[in-house]
Amino acid sequence: MANVRLQDVAELAGVSMKTVSNVVHEYPHVSAKMRERVQRAIDELGYRPNMLGRRLATGRTGLIALAFADVTLPYFAELARRVASLAEEQGYRVIIEETDNTLEGERAVVATSEAGHVDGMIFQPAKMSSAELSQTRTDLPLVILGEGAAPLTIDRVMIDNVAAAREATAHLVSLGRTRIAFAGHELDQLSRTSELRIAGYQAALEEAGLTVAPELLIPSAAISPIDSAVSVGAALDAGLDVDAIMCRDDLAAIGALRALQERGRRVPDEVAITGWDNTMMTSVTFPSITTVSPDMTALASRALTMLRERIDGLDSMGRHELVGFELVKRESAPAS
Structure with a gap:
């Protein structure tokens, strides 16, 4: 009607x-x-x-923006679903903004924010610096997600990437693996996400008394299963000796799985694999993939709560909070 x-x-x-x-x-x-x-x-x-009438009566639209790099990436698609569902329960609707993983795209979404037609924004930056974010428009309530830049003046929610990477790597060590590679990080310039996950990976190896060898870092030209399959395959063809691969994300894990299977390397008997994000496809690959699972519901819920508090007038220093994660153990690196 x-x-x-x-x-x-x-x-x-x-x-x-x-x-x-x-x-x-x-x-x-x-x-x-x-x-x-x-x-x-x-x-x-x-x-x-009527949204115009609501805006005139309350100064609010009932709309919030969710901005991130690429809606086609499974992690962001799942994040958008969780945020939209929780926001609807609270009387808000969500507008999706894509930044194309560029500095210009991030600047544009923060500067315009639908020309003032949203009450606030949840934003996962990858390119903007803390200094630049701290100087953005102050009339837009903003909550940041993830491991990127986060000024002390802006709220941020994330998981502990170092701790999660350490736990995933330690699990591979517990399976008796000693030549553990890290795959899927950026080829040219490391993102903050990759830096933190590599730091956790390295810490776990050092705690186990294992050598941290540069050749065990396998970069990828892009965040995709295809590029991961190419890079992992090239490393194996060049003679890289590995008995486990910790992957930056699930897409890299799927690509690594393909590269190993094409070369007749059995997973997990010869090479164990872990992913990251617990996206839907990891439970149905063969073998299914062990993966770090961020508490996505808690992430979305806390971000929305913080944003609503800012919309309602909370004026304080930024709150930087962690939500939980778990290592979901499946066939590619089963429980020891």
């Missing part, structure tokens, strides 16, 4: 139009019983408030 009016909701609920307006605009003095009564009428009629 596209033409449902506020008056129609009021008549069905048996209340005044002012009461319906108070519920729509989330005024706190409406009783729980009355709010439930009005909400039933809203749901039954499929009423959607």
Whole structure:
């Protein structure tokens, strides 16, 4: 019913139009019983408030932006789904912004933010520096995700990448592996994500008394299974001796799995593999892939809570928080 009016909701609920307006605009003095009564009428009629009217009445749109590099990457697609679902429960809708993993793209989404038509933004930067982010527009409530730049003045939520990488590598060591490669990091310039994961990988090897050899770092031309398959395959063809590969992400793990299978190397008997992100395909590859699983629900929930607090006027230094992770052990590197 596209033409449902506020008056129609009021008549069905048996209340005044002012009461319906108070519920729509989330005024706190409406009783729980009355709010439930009005909400039933809203749901039954499929009423959607006029966004322009809402903005004029409250100064808010009920829209937030979610900005990241590439919606085709499985991690970001899953993140967008979680954020959108939780935001809807809180009365918000989400606009997706892509930065194409470029500095210009990141600057553009922060500078324009839908020309002021959103109440705030959740943003995962990869290129902008902390200094530049700290000087961005101050009228836009902002929460940062991930391992990239995060000024002390801006809220940020992430997992402990060093600890997660250390745990994944230590698991491979526990399986008796001693020649453990790291695959899938950037060929030219390391992202902050790769830096932290390599640091955790190196720490675990050193704790186990294993040699950290430069030749065990296998870079990839791009974040994709194809590029990972090419780079891992080239390293194996050149004679690299490995009995395990910790991969930067699940896409790299899938590519590494393909490269090993093409060369007749059995996984996990000869070479064990771990991925990162616990994306859906890792449970159905053959063999299925052991992977670091960030607590995506907690990540999205905490980011939304922080953003709503900023939208509601919280003025404080940035809060930098960690959410949990677990190592999901599957066939490519089973439990010891």
